Amino acid sequence: MKAAVHAPAGSFTWRYGNTPSQLRSEWSPGAAGVMTQGAVMAFENNNGMIADGVAAAAVWKALIQADLKGQRSTFGYTYVMVSEASPETVHVWHDGHTVVSGLVNTGIPAAPTATGVFRCSSTSRSPR
Secondary structure (H helix, E strand, O other): OOOHHHHHHHHHOOOOOOHHHHHOOOOOOOOOOOOOHHHHHHHHHHHHOOOOOOOOOHHHHHHHHHHHOOOOOOOEEEEEEEEOOOEEEEEEEEOOOOOOOOOOOOOOOOOOOOOOOOOOOOOOOOOO
Protein backbone atom coordinates (compact mmCIF):
# COMPACT_ATOMS: atom_id res chain seq x y z
CA MET A 1 0.00 0.00 0.00
CA LYS A 2 2.99 2.32 0.55
CA ALA A 3 3.52 2.44 -3.24
CA ALA A 4 0.04 3.93 -3.67
CA VAL A 5 1.09 6.99 -1.68
CA HIS A 6 4.80 7.11 -2.53
CA ALA A 7 5.23 5.74 -6.04
CA PRO A 8 8.52 3.91 -6.63
CA ALA A 9 10.93 5.27 -9.21
CA GLY A 10 10.41 3.97 -12.70
CA SER A 11 9.73 4.91 -16.26
CA PHE A 12 6.81 4.56 -18.61
CA THR A 13 6.98 2.74 -21.91
CA TRP A 14 4.19 1.90 -24.33
CA ARG A 15 3.37 -1.81 -24.32
CA TYR A 16 2.91 -1.80 -28.10
CA GLY A 17 5.45 -0.10 -30.32
CA ASN A 18 2.75 0.51 -32.92
CA THR A 19 0.37 2.35 -30.58
CA PRO A 20 -1.42 4.85 -32.87
CA SER A 21 -0.10 8.41 -32.56
CA GLN A 22 -3.68 9.64 -32.03
CA LEU A 23 -3.95 7.36 -28.99
CA ARG A 24 -0.50 8.34 -27.66
CA SER A 25 -1.49 12.01 -27.86
CA GLU A 26 -4.44 11.36 -25.49
CA TRP A 27 -2.18 10.45 -22.55
CA SER A 28 0.17 12.58 -20.51
CA PRO A 29 1.71 11.88 -17.09
CA GLY A 30 -0.31 13.24 -14.19
CA ALA A 31 -3.30 14.21 -16.32
CA ALA A 32 -6.64 12.43 -16.04
CA GLY A 33 -8.03 12.77 -19.55
CA VAL A 34 -10.24 10.67 -21.79
CA MET A 35 -7.73 7.80 -21.90
CA THR A 36 -7.59 7.57 -18.09
CA GLN A 37 -11.39 7.76 -17.85
CA GLY A 38 -11.70 4.90 -20.35
CA ALA A 39 -9.21 2.80 -18.38
CA VAL A 40 -11.10 3.46 -15.14
CA MET A 41 -14.39 2.53 -16.84
CA ALA A 42 -12.87 -0.71 -18.13
CA PHE A 43 -11.63 -1.56 -14.63
CA GLU A 44 -15.02 -0.73 -13.09
CA ASN A 45 -16.84 -2.82 -15.68
CA ASN A 46 -14.46 -5.75 -15.21
CA ASN A 47 -15.02 -5.61 -11.44
CA GLY A 48 -18.82 -5.36 -11.39
CA MET A 49 -18.91 -1.65 -10.58
CA ILE A 50 -20.91 1.10 -12.29
CA ALA A 51 -18.71 2.16 -15.20
CA ASP A 52 -18.77 5.94 -14.82
CA GLY A 53 -15.03 6.64 -15.21
CA VAL A 54 -14.74 8.32 -11.81
CA ALA A 55 -11.89 7.07 -9.64
CA ALA A 56 -13.79 7.42 -6.36
CA ALA A 57 -12.65 5.85 -3.07
CA ALA A 58 -14.30 2.49 -3.78
CA VAL A 59 -12.54 2.30 -7.16
CA TRP A 60 -9.15 3.10 -5.64
CA LYS A 61 -9.70 0.46 -2.93
CA ALA A 62 -10.62 -2.17 -5.54
CA LEU A 63 -7.72 -1.09 -7.78
CA ILE A 64 -5.17 -1.38 -4.98
CA GLN A 65 -6.58 -4.77 -3.92
CA ALA A 66 -6.43 -6.04 -7.52
CA ASP A 67 -2.83 -4.86 -7.84
CA LEU A 68 -1.81 -6.49 -4.56
CA LYS A 69 -3.32 -9.76 -5.83
CA GLY A 70 -1.57 -9.39 -9.19
CA GLN A 71 -4.89 -9.27 -11.05
CA ARG A 72 -4.66 -7.77 -14.52
CA SER A 73 -7.21 -7.10 -17.24
CA THR A 74 -7.62 -9.98 -19.66
CA PHE A 75 -9.51 -7.93 -22.25
CA GLY A 76 -6.86 -5.48 -23.37
CA TYR A 77 -7.29 -2.09 -24.97
CA THR A 78 -9.35 -1.15 -28.01
CA TYR A 79 -9.11 2.14 -29.90
CA VAL A 80 -11.25 3.20 -32.86
CA MET A 81 -9.97 5.76 -35.37
CA VAL A 82 -12.31 7.33 -37.91
CA SER A 83 -11.13 9.56 -40.72
CA GLU A 84 -13.56 11.93 -42.42
CA ALA A 85 -11.12 12.47 -45.29
CA SER A 86 -12.20 11.11 -48.65
CA PRO A 87 -12.69 8.19 -48.63
CA GLU A 88 -13.98 8.02 -45.05
CA THR A 89 -12.45 5.11 -43.16
CA VAL A 90 -12.51 3.32 -39.82
CA HIS A 91 -9.69 1.40 -38.15
CA VAL A 92 -10.19 -0.62 -34.97
CA TRP A 93 -6.97 -1.27 -33.08
CA HIS A 94 -6.87 -3.84 -30.26
CA ASP A 95 -3.78 -4.76 -28.25
CA GLY A 96 -1.25 -3.91 -30.93
CA HIS A 97 -3.20 -5.15 -33.94
CA THR A 98 -5.57 -3.54 -36.41
CA VAL A 99 -8.52 -5.94 -36.23
CA VAL A 100 -10.99 -4.14 -38.53
CA SER A 101 -10.54 -1.58 -41.31
CA GLY A 102 -12.94 -0.36 -43.91
CA LEU A 103 -14.95 2.36 -45.55
CA VAL A 104 -17.62 4.19 -43.56
CA ASN A 105 -20.13 6.99 -43.92
CA THR A 106 -19.73 9.37 -41.01
CA GLY A 107 -22.88 11.39 -41.55
CA ILE A 108 -24.57 14.00 -43.70
CA PRO A 109 -24.84 17.78 -43.37
CA ALA A 110 -28.34 17.49 -41.89
CA ALA A 111 -27.15 14.93 -39.31
CA PRO A 112 -23.39 15.34 -38.85
CA THR A 113 -21.34 12.94 -36.78
CA ALA A 114 -19.90 14.34 -33.55
CA THR A 115 -16.12 14.63 -33.73
CA GLY A 116 -13.64 14.20 -30.93
CA VAL A 117 -12.38 11.55 -28.55
CA PHE A 118 -14.89 9.71 -26.42
CA ARG A 119 -14.54 7.11 -23.70
CA CYS A 120 -16.73 4.03 -23.70
CA SER A 121 -17.03 0.76 -21.88
CA SER A 122 -18.65 -2.47 -22.92
CA THR A 123 -19.14 -5.92 -21.50
CA SER A 124 -18.71 -7.47 -24.93
CA ARG A 125 -15.47 -9.18 -25.84
CA SER A 126 -13.79 -8.77 -29.21
CA PRO A 127 -12.92 -12.00 -31.03
CA ARG A 128 -9.42 -12.42 -32.39
